[in-house]
Amino acid sequence: MYKLKGVFIVFLFMFFTSGCWDYYELNDMSIVTAIGIDLTENGYLITLQVANPSQIAGGESGNGGDEAATVTYEKEGRTIGEAIGNLMFQTPRIPYLGHKQILLVGDEAAKDGFYNILDYFMAHTQTKKIFPVVIVRNGKANDAIKILEPLEKNTALNIKGMLETTAINNSMISNRKLDEVLICLFTEGRHPSVSSIEITNITEKGEKTENISTSDPESMLIIRGSAVFIKDKVVGYLSDIDSLGHSIARGTVNTINITFPCDDKENFGTAIISRVKRKHETIIEKKEVKGKVNVKGDVAIVEYNCKLNIENPENIKKVEKQINKEIENIVSNTIKTLQEDLKSDIVGFGEYIYRYMYKDWKKYKDNWDEVFSKMDIEPKSEVKITSVASTKKVIKDVKNDGKEE
Amino acid sequence: MKKLGVDLKKNIDFIKDSTGYGPDLVIKEMIISNNKINIVFNEAVADAKFIDRFVLNYLSVEEKKIKKGDIFEYLRKYIPTHKTTKLDNFDNLFYSLMSGFTIILIDGYDEALALETKAQLDSGINETQNEMIFKGPKDGFSENYQTNIGLIRKRIKSEKLFLEEFILGTKSKTKVGVMYVDDVVSKPLVKEITRKIKRINIDAIINSNYVVELILENKRNVLSDYIATERPDTVAFNLLEGKIAIIVENAQNIIIIPTNFFEFFHSIEDNYQKVINANYTRVIRITAFMISILAPGLYISLVTYNMEALPDPILMSFASQRAGVPLPTILETIAMIFTFEILKETDSRLPTAISSSLSIVGAIVLGQAAVSAGLVAPITVVVVAISGISGMISSYMDMRVGVRIWRVIFVILSGFLGIFGLTMAGFLFLITVSNMKSFGVPYFSPLAPFNKDSQSNGLAITNKRKFKMRDSLTARKNQYRTGVR
Numbered sequence: 059m060y061k062l063k064g065v066f067i068v069f070l071f072m073f074f075t076s077g078c079w080d081y082y083e084l085n086d087m088s089i090v091t092a093i094g095i096d097l098t099e100n101g102y103l104i105t106l107q108v109a110n111p112s113q114i115a116g117g118e119s120g121n122g123g124d125e126a127a128t129v130t131y132e133k134e135g136r137t138i139g140e141a142i143g144n145l146m147f148q149t150p151r152i153p154y155l156g157h158k159q160i161l162l163v164g165d166e167a168a169k170d171g172f173y174n175i176l177d178y179f180m181a182h183t184q185t186k187k188i189f190p191v192v193i194v195r196n197g198k199a200n201d202a203i204k205i206l207e208p209l210e211k212n213t214a215l216n217i218k219g220m221l222e223t224t225a226i227n228n229s230m231i232s233n234r235k236l237d238e239v240l241i242c243l244f245t246e247g248r249h250p251s252v253s254s255i256e257i258t259n260i261t262e263k264g265e266k267t268e269n270i271s272t273s274d275p276e277s278m279l280i281i282r283g284s285a286v287f288i289k290d291k292v293v294g295y296l297s298d299i300d301s302l303g304h305s306i307a308r309g310t311v312n313t314i315n316i317t318f319p320c321d322d323k324e325n326f327g328t329a330i331i332s333r334v335k336r337k338h339e340t341i342i343e344k345k346e347v348k349g350k351v352n353v354k355g356d357v358a359i360v361e362y363n364c365k366l367n368i369e370n371p372e373n374i375k376k377v378e379k380q381i382n383k384e385i386e387n388i389v390s391n392t393i394k395t396l397q398e399d400l401k402s403d404i405v406g407f408g409e410y411i412y413r414y415m416y417k418d419w420k421k422y423k424d425n426w427d428e429v430f431s432k433m434d435i436e437p438k439s440e441v442k443i444t445s446v447a448s449t450k451k452v453i454k455d456v457k458n459d460g461k462e463e
Numbered sequence: 464m465k466k467l468g469v470d471l472k473k474n475i476d477f478i479k480d481s482t483g484y485g486p487d488l489v490i491k492e493m494i495i496s497n498n499k500i501n502i503v504f505n506e507a508v509a510d511a512k513f514i515d516r517f518v519l520n521y522l523s524v525e526e527k528k529i530k531k532g533d534i535f536e537y538l539r540k541y542i543p544t545h546k547t548t549k550l551d552n553f554d555n556l557f558y559s560l561m562s563g564f565t566i567i568l569i570d571g572y573d574e575a576l577a578l579e580t581k582a583q584l585d586s587g588i589n590e591t592q593n594e595m596i597f598k599g600p601k602d603g604f605s606e607n608y609q610t611n612i613g614l615i616r617k618r619i620k621s622e623k624l625f626l627e628e629f630i631l632g633t634k635s636k637t638k639v640g641v642m643y644v645d646d647v648v649s650k651p652l653v654k655e656i657t658r659k660i661k662r663i664n665i666d667a668i669i670n671s672n673y674v675v676e677l678i679l680e681n682k683r684n685v686l687s688d689y690i691a692t693e694r695p696d697t698v699a700f701n702l703l704e705g706k707i708a709i710i711v712e713n714a715q716n717i718i719i720i721p722t723n724f725f726e727f728f729h730s731i732e733d734n735y736q737k738v739i740n741a742n743y744t745r746v747i748r749i750t751a752f753m754i755s756i757l758a759p760g761l762y763i764s765l766v767t768y769n770m771e772a773l774p775d776p777i778l779m780s781f782a783s784q785r786a787g788v789p790l791p792t793i794l795e796t797i798a799m800i801f802t803f804e805i806l807k808e809t810d811s812r813l814p815t816a817i818s819s820s821l822s823i824v825g826a827i828v829l830g831q832a833a834v835s836a837g838l839v840a841p842i843t844v845v846v847v848a849i850s851g852i853s854g855m856i857s858s859y860m861d862m863r864v865g866v867r868i869w870r871v872i873f874v875i876l877s878g879f880l881g882i883f884g885l886t887m888a889g890f891l892f893l894i895t896v897s898n899m900k901s902f903g904v905p906y907f908s909p910l911a912p913f914n915k916d917s918q919s920n921g922l923a924i925t926n927k928r929k930f931k932m933r934d935s936l937t938a939r940k941n942q943y944r945t946g947v948r
Contacts, residue, residue: 078879083792084766085785089778111783156771157778186771 087154091128092214094199095175096164098134104141105132105162105200106153107213126267127211130204138178156184159214161191161236162199162255165292172239172290179236187237190221193254193285195295202257204265205277211270213279220281221253228315229305230298232284232404242287247408247419247426249287251304254295256282286402288427294400296392303392306385307351307405307437309336314355318384320364320377328361329381331441340410340433342418349393349407349435353385356444374443382439389437396430403430465553471499471570477553478503478560483645485626487612488560495522498534499570507612508563510582517543518565518578535572542567546579557622582613594694594858596732603693608638608712611695615642615708618699623647629660631674635667639674640710647705649939652902656707656720671714685868687861688901690726691716697731704920705938721902721937725910725921727862728752733924742923748856749922755853755866756892759796760873760885762846766792768881784840793878795839799847800874802829804867807851904936916942 094105113127131148135141145153163175179185194202203213210216225233231253234242242250258278269275283296284304296304305311314331334355341348359368359377366373396402408426412419422429468474475490482488487507493500500522504514521543539547550556550566551574560566563581588610591603604611612626623645631639639660643653659678668674675689692698693715698708701719709718728748733741765773766781773781788795806825810818830848833839854866869892876884876891899906909917916935919925933942 074879078767080881081767082770083785084770084778084782085788087770087782089782091775109779111779112786154770157773157775159775184771 101136168292385439614695751853760877
């Protein structure tokens with residue numbers, strides 16, 4: 059019993075002698091919400107966006123008057139660590155990276171390569187690895203972070219919100235977080251792809267509150283397509299519609315919002331496809347590599363402006379065909395772009411061989427990008443219409459007492 | 464149903480055997496007109512004064528009139544009580560006896576007379592002050608030993624409700640009763656407890672907890688391993704579960720042993736409600752207990768060590784509230800906890816007239832003003848207040864005061880090591896609690912060790928139709944309530 063007491067006392071001392079390990083008061087920290095990384099002549103330019111809690115939080119302690127909701131600090135350094143270390147000269151509090159919402163990477167830095175960037179975020183104990191990485195297509199991350207927008211004054215939350223709504227509504231992005239980029243880099247036979255944004259009208263005004271005092275801000279951030287990598291370097295960008303094709307092929311789709319032609323004349327209908335399931339596989343036939351992408355899902359037609367009577371089951375089949383054709387078009391166009399322009403397999407056809415036909419993979423391992431750019435990929439769509447919402451017929455019926463025109 | 468015999472001695476012996484001949488059972492022998500008469504009554508539930516004044520007085524005065532003839536019929540017709548019934552079997556006899564009737568047994572007759580002599584136990588019985596319920600009986604124990612026993616006897620009229628009495632305290636000579644239902648309770652436990660009670664050597668027993676503390680095994684625990692209640696229905700319910708009640712003269716609380724951790728979060732009112740509603744309340748009680756010991760520790764570790772575990776909007780809100788607060792979070796929290804305890808303590812010791820005004824001052828000065836002065840973050844007040852209020856959830860005072868110590872342990876360990884320290888404190892709590900035993904019953908039962916039969920009133924409570932088994936950890940015999948399988 060006395061021995062046990064001794065052990066207990068030793069344990070107790072362990073608590074008190076170790077001091078307060080990792081102890082930080084919340085009021086001594088500045089909460090970083092977004093980090094921007096740009097390439098400069100001397101190395102990297104780091105931009106930290108620090109939230110002003112009293113502006114963001116509600117309640118009595120909030121509403122601190124006319125203070126800005128966020129403050130940006132920027133510093134150059136030969137490495138990212140050095141730049142952040144140099145930032146301490148400017149900030150009254152310790153930058154706390156644990157709660158950053160987003161990592162913005164400028165176009166140049168992205169084309170230079172990610173390997174140098176990743177190390178800091180991997181090794182830093184404070185940071186979580188699950189936050190979206192976004193490439194700024196047409197400029198510097200520094201510019202993008204500084205843009206103020208009326209509804210969400212915090213740029214990080216603004217971009218994060220845009221990414222989330224886009225992902226849910228039409229999947230026209232490749233919403234990848236840092237950990238997923240890492241997984242892609244470690245995986246053989248697949249290159250990463252991340253979302254990208256565009257700054258409209260880069261001006262000085264965007265940084266000032268003038269930008270948010272109008273209902274039509276001059277500078278804005280817009281989600282635009284996705285960035286395509288080869289290994290760790292960005293080689294090019296996909297357009298919005300190609301991004302959708304990429305999302306469908308990759309199987310990261312929640313809902314597809316698709317517009318299809320349904321007449322000989324220029325009439326269109328819009329369909330929302332939900333519960334999308336896709337299957338992709340790579341087949342090796344007589345030393346020739348072929349790819350397949352199968353898409354299945356439930357279609358709800360939400361808008362229908364064509365002459366064809368959609369209440370007729372036969373016509374539904376016709377419309378279904380058109381929708382399938384449209385999806386196949388989108389996917390094949392994307393793959394064409396990937397194969398011809400970018401030569402980057404971001405869908406994972408190579409990964410399929412790596413996983414299921416490892417012996418064959420050894421042959422293709424070294425020149426997979428070449429093989430991919432020449433392989434024959436056949437998209438197939440088999441979505442089914444489950445519900446139709448067309449009021450036109452009903453309105454006409456009511457007007458004509460049920461008589462056909 | 465055993466019938467009464469003709470032999471008086473045999474009848475009396477049977478009564479003595481069946482009831483355990485508790486000290487509250489009075490058997491008076493008389494000889495009237497050469498007839499042997501025994502008068503039997505239970506002094507706890509019968510009105511002894513009434514019996515003296517009317518029954519005994521009548522019998523002694525009228526002795527000469529009863530010369531010849533049928534004495535039984537004569538007594539039945541002429542004895543001056545408003546209710547006289549004939550009894551011919553022991554079941555009815557015991558029922559009448561335990562309800563406060565006076566039984567007259569005459570040698571040579573296989574019938575007995577029962578005279579209505581119930582004591583007025585309801586007068587001088589207080590309404591419960593500390594264990595409030597909305598629905599259910601409102602009577603509570605008083606300081607009167609006999610009344611307390613009567614209140615229990617009133618609820619369990621079986622002759623198997625045994626009472627053993629001891630006189631303890633060399634100076635105080637206090638009556639201590641050990642009550643149990645003989646055909647349910649675990650006999651070895653009764654023997655153990657009575658053995659320990661007999662060994663008690665103290666000058667005075669002032670309150671009931673004296674007895675239980677002197678026979679207790681775990682002396683160093685913060686959490687109580689006995690229940691002290693002032694509700695007769697709680698005692699009756701627990702006696703039928705095979706538990707033992709310790710009644711002490713001049714003490715308002717009756718001790719129930721053994722008990723387990725979860726019983727501190729039961730209320731007898733759970734039995735008087737719909738099952739689902741009662742269970743919902745029980746979930747709230749256990750959650751509140753967790754909140755009360757965990758909340759301040761969790762708050763400290765999240766704000767000072769493990770900020771990455773907080774969702775972003777909450778972090779922003781915390782950061783904006785904590786801006787400009789001078790004290791470190793742990794000191795601030797401990798100060799607020801102590802302030803809360805001081806307020807509570809002064810409030811409970813002061814007369815109502817002062818305490819109500821004091822609580823207003825406390826609420827305004829220490830809550831509102833401290834926040835507006837920028838001394839305390841509003842969130843700290845919220846956390847400490849919710850933890851303090853949650854700690855009051857148990858209806859038993861022993862649990863309420865135990866929770867406070869554990870809260871401080873959690874706060875200190877979290878203050879030094881963050882979530883890691885909180886986890887360590889959690890393990891410390893679990894190890895301590897599962898190591899405890901309350902008179903041989905594991906303290907964390909019926910959850911650990913898991914006991915399927917006792918689940919009907921463990922964490923949750925079941926429908927009365929399914930409530931067939933008694934708690935098998937305490938009830939060793941007659942485990943079925945219904946008697947029939």
